[in-house]
Amino acid sequence: MFSRALRVPRAVPLCTRARATPITRATRSVTTDAASSSLRHSVPKSEDEPFQVTLSDESFETYELDPPSYHIEVTKKELKQMYYDMVCIRQMEMAADRLYKEKKIRGFCHLSTGQEAVAVGIEHAITKKDDLITAYRCHGFALMRGGTVRSIIGELLGRREGIAYGKGGSMHMFSKGFYGGNGIVGAQVPVGAGLAFAHKYNESKTATIILYGDGASNQGQVFEAFNMAKLWNLPALFGCENNKYGMGTSAARSSALTDYYKRGQYIPGLKVNGMDVLAVKAAVKYGKEWTAADKGPMVLEYVTYRYGGHSMSDPGTTYRTREEIQRMRSTNDPIAGLKQKILDWEVTSEEELKKIDKDARNHVNEEVAAAEAMAVPEAKPSILFEDIYVHGTEPQFIRGRTPDENFYFNQ
Numbered sequence: 001m002f003s004r005a006l007r008v009p010r011a012v013p014l015c016t017r018a019r020a021t022p023i024t025r026a027t028r029s030v031t032t033d034a035a036s037s038s039l040r041h042s043v044p045k046s047e048d049e050p051f052q053v054t055l056s057d058e059s060f061e062t063y064e065l066d067p068p069s070y071h072i073e074v075t076k077k078e079l080k081q082m083y084y085d086m087v088c089i090r091q092m093e094m095a096a097d098r099l100y101k102e103k104k105i106r107g108f109c110h111l112s113t114g115q116e117a118v119a120v121g122i123e124h125a126i127t128k129k130d131d132l133i134t135a136y137r138c139h140g141f142a143l144m145r146g147g148t149v150r151s152i153i154g155e156l157l158g159r160r161e162g163i164a165y166g167k168g169g170s171m172h173m174f175s176k177g178f179y180g181g182n183g184i185v186g187a188q189v190p191v192g193a194g195l196a197f198a199h200k201y202n203e204s205k206t207a208t209i210i211l212y213g214d215g216a217s218n219q220g221q222v223f224e225a226f227n228m229a230k231l232w233n234l235p236a237l238f239g240c241e242n243n244k245y246g247m248g249t250s251a252a253r254s255s256a257l258t259d260y261y262k263r264g265q266y267i268p269g270l271k272v273n274g275m276d277v278l279a280v281k282a283a284v285k286y287g288k289e290w291t292a293a294d295k296g297p298m299v300l301e302y303v304t305y306r307y308g309g310h311s312m313s314d315p316g317t318t319y320r321t322r323e324e325i326q327r328m329r330s331t332n333d334p335i336a337g338l339k340q341k342i343l344d345w346e347v348t349s350e351e352e353l354k355k356i357d358k359d360a361r362n363h364v365n366e367e368v369a370a371a372e373a374m375a376v377p378e379a380k381p382s383i384l385f386e387d388i389y390v391h392g393t394e395p396q397f398i399r400g401r402t403p404d405e406n407f408y409f410n411q
Helices: 002-006 076-101 116-123 139-144 147-157 188-202 220-231 279-293 322-331 333-345 352-371
Strands: 052-054 060-065 071-074 132-134 210-215 237-244 267-273 297-301
Touching: 002 352, 052 132, 071 116, 071 279, 076 116, 076 147, 076 279, 076 352, 116 139, 116 279, 116 333, 147 352, 188 220, 188 237, 210 333, 220 237, 237 322, 267 279, 279 297, 279 333, 333 352
Parallel strands: 132 210, 210 237, 237 297, 267 297
Antiparallel strands: 052 071, 060 267
16 A cells, blocks of 8 residues: 555656755754853942843754843852852862772762853752752752762762762762752653642742753653643753763764754753853743743753763763864863853952862862761661661561571661
């Protein structure tokens, strides 16, 4: 039946058949320039008095959506705090890199060096009553959501005082309002939809930030979560951190459509310059206003870049050139970009910025030293089995391989 419709008459030479029109792929036009914002009005003397900044007109692309305002209010205090936060994250990740190479951190370890503006920009746009869930490149988000450098590094070292008692490691960190750190690719997206459902159910006017990478964007559960969120009009801000490479595969090789903000189809989308912390803040603030107005979910795409490999076991230079990495580090770095704007706008002096740098480095160094000094947890069953059940709901015992290996609760 189908063969008739598709059959090409043999009398027609192959060379004369109509050629298919080539598909023209849209080029990504959102800038990754971290220093593209400009000052709209003069900077006030007060640390807490707001002033307006104008974002680059290449900060956003939209899908079935009007763009956010290109003017955002900030204060001198907030700009300096953003700078401090990004420096802290980078110094923490560099410390994790060192400890891994010294074989003090074992197992998986995924660093976010180069992507600091995403975590910091999001946190400065939401409140502690909002929820956030992400994938395994989670250290910066854990810090921004209320974790400490000491607890995060302690977790990486497997210490009892780590943020997840040393049992989660690099990929599984949790704190109030932060639901991980999830190791299964894309699995956090439907969990995030469930968190958003809780906000909807409680009529709280708060939202859930749901993050995943470009490598996870083709997972079926992502689209299932999109569908449920739209059907139920959930306050969900889905966000693809597009750092251009899923493990060792470029986005163009793994995705037929690399405009991830359009993947929601029936959900409006927003692509944002993920290297400019101010653009990220403006986009997420807009998304929060969207969900608070009961307009349902939104799909964001944060265009960013990771300087290192996918994980510590990946050198990161076999599928991309060293020149590409160096170009991004030297021209689009989120910390250097914000620093340039702070100096250009005379928010503070270079001497004070150097002091902020020093304070951040000293703080991270002290916290890392404290984490390394933590005692290694005892290898005993009471610690191994303590977090399986909610306290008070445990069964009498957990069966071992043999009766003498049974573990009895409440002994």
